[in-house]
Amino acid sequence: MDQKHVVVVGGGWAGCSAAVGAIQAGAKVTLLERTDMLLGTGLVGGIMRNNGRFTATEEMMAMGGGKLFSLCDSNARHKKISFPGHDHASLYDIATTPVAVTDLLRDMGVELVFESRVNKITKTGNRIMEVQDDRGRVFAGDVFVDATGTAGPMNNCNKYGNGCAMCILRCPSYGGRISLAGLAGIEEMTGQKKDGSMGAMSGSCKLYKESLSREIQDLLNETGVAVVPVPVELTEDHLDQKACQQYALDAFKENLVLLDTGHAKLMTPFYKLETLRKIPGCENARYEDPYSGGKGNSMRYFNMAPRTDALQVVGLENLFCGGEKAGPLVGHTEAMVTGMLAGHNSVRQALGMELLGIPESLAIGDAIHHVGEMVHTIEGIGKKYTFSGSVYFDRMKEKGLYTTDVNVITARVETTGLTEVFSKDLHI
Ligand SMILES: Cc1cc2nc3c(=O)[nH]c(=O)nc-3n(C[C@H](O)[C@H](O)[C@H](O)COP(=O)(O)OP(=O)(O)OC[C@H]3O[C@@H](n4cnc5c(N)ncnc54)[C@H](O)[C@@H]3O)c2cc1C
Incomplete structure (x- = not known):
């Protein structure tokens, strides 16, 4: 043939x-x-x-x-x-x-x-x-x-x-x-x-792992996961906008859920940088993808x-x-x-x-x-x-x-x- x-x-x-x-x-x-x-x-x-x-x-x-x-x-x-x-x-x-x-x-x-x-x-x-x-x-x-x-x-x-x-x-x-x-x-x-309204916002960002505290980096490298509690006054709710409804759980609002894929995968569509940097361990946090992850996502x-x-x-x-x-x-x-x-x-x-x-x-x-x-x-x-x-x-x-x-x-x-x-x- x-x-x-x-x-x-x-x-x-x-x-x-x-x-x-x-x-x-x-x-x-x-x-x-x-x-x-x-x-x-x-x-x-x-x-x-x-x-x-x-x-x-x-x-x-x-x-x-x-x-x-x-x-x-x-x-x-x-x-x-x-x-x-x-x-x-x-x-x-x-x-x-x-x-x-x-x-x-x-x-x-x-x-x-x-x-x-x-x-x-x-x-x-x-x-x-x-x-x-x-x-x-x-x-x-x-x-x-x-x-x-x-x-x-x-x-x-x-x-x-x-x-x-x-x-x-x-x-x-x-x-x-x-x-x-x-x-x-x-x-x-x-x-x-x-x-x-049309479309859905992508549900996660990447942070430079090196921009996070030593403790978070170690946790990520050793276990793959870091669940960092967000102080109540800083809690933001982006869950409804997420394309990935499998992560639209309260735990993803009350904590920063970070996963180690090389960079630190932050399981939220975006997070205001100023707020992110108030969370213990994230004082120097910086986005790797999308660059403007403090504002939005694709x-x-x-x-x-x-x-x-x-x-x-x-x-x-x-x-x-x-x-x-x-x-x-x-x-x-x-x-x-x-x-x-x-x-x-x-x-x-x-x-x-x-x-x-x-x-x-x-x-x-x-x-x-x-x-x-x-x-x-x-x-x-x-x-x-x-x-x-x-x-x-x-x-x-x-x-x-x-x-x-x-x-x-x-x-x-x-x-x-x-x-x-x-x-x-x-x-x-
Ligand atoms: C930030 C983010 C994080 C994610 N994390 C995960 C995760 O951890 N686990 C998971 O399972 N899923 C995750 N997803 C979802 C997953 O990535 C997608 O659902 C899936 O990979 C889509 O694959 P795709 O090939 O259909 O489309 P895409 O990945 O969008 O690929 C389409 C490709 O087509 C190319 N293209 C477009 N137009 C043209 C053209 N005219 N000519 C030639 N090329 C063209 C594009 O450049 C692109 O490379 C994530 C999505 C995003 C946005």
Whole structure:
């Protein structure tokens, strides 16, 4: 069979995983990323395997889509840690992980093109033929994956947030996010906050660890976590604005919850610097990301694409989507599992094979199906979904899908007949 060519647009966790999924399925893969680094918002994240993410991770490993998860495990600074509302988390190192992913993708044969911001497409009927970046480079393919995320650009952060906070997306340097599905004329959806306004604010910041007291630094280095009580008179409430509702717990208001991902991950969307510096141990605190974390953070959940459970964008024959593009799914794990399915199914589509749907007896299949339904309801589009907490973790527990027993997870995957499905070359 002729080798098919998949072009993935966007190199966040979803795009990286789509690239792995497509190349494992035997395709030639080109990955176009707007900036000079992979991982997108994952460059400031790091939390893996907390709560139901453990189950989803192990399901993906059993299905043969575990390469990026294993890489996060081997780049973890801390494993099996607990912090308020969250158990058995691991924290990947935000310095070593992006480089390790870049090396892995190159070793697997993915063609990586950096500083390549797609801003034009050519379409014939309901098929994308080629995409063009803002340097005029043209990339043709049999099938495309939109993994451009939902964060920014600056006009959204200005209009719906507290202004550009100078985050890792670096829109002034590389230009803002552009949606591939949007370029193809697809009508997209936007998430809403509780008050009905658009988008949601990213839920954490990074502080320079060295700017914190020796005691906090030691605690972070040794245990991965520092829970620092906030004096009552200084307590600020940003919980409603957070994209990540799994951390919208009182403990995150009454304390500074800090996690060690290399820098100190501060589990709040922003914190006035003047107030932060009044908290014992934070007198010299300084933001590493976003630079203006005293004022705000990036805004997300704009331009989600309508899609099927196979992650094919509705209205286009040869476009798939993963990560935040595929719905208000929050997290690296969520981006990786949807990216993997999108990359795999893009090859099936190109080869004229039946598309794969993951059954609802697995947490991954249930989440993809459930979120796909919920986004079309007024109530559902206002929520965020993650294996790690809030409404979807509750559902996982109710449906008996949450377990940390790897043998049980492996057996469940086996029952569905999907063991190693993502590791097989579909061209053979
Ligand atoms: C500050 C912060 C902290 C977080 N912490 C965690 C955490 O600890 N754990 C966790 O699980 N989740 C965390 N999240 C959520 C998680 O990062 C995201 O939900 C997930 O990684 C989204 O991945 P994605 O690939 O869909 O999108 P993104 O990460 O947004 O990636 C999209 C990529 O597409 C590129 N792009 C956009 N437009 C174009 C174009 N036209 N052409 C080419 N490239 C384009 C962008 O440059 C970007 O690299 C955090 C999010 C933020 C913002």
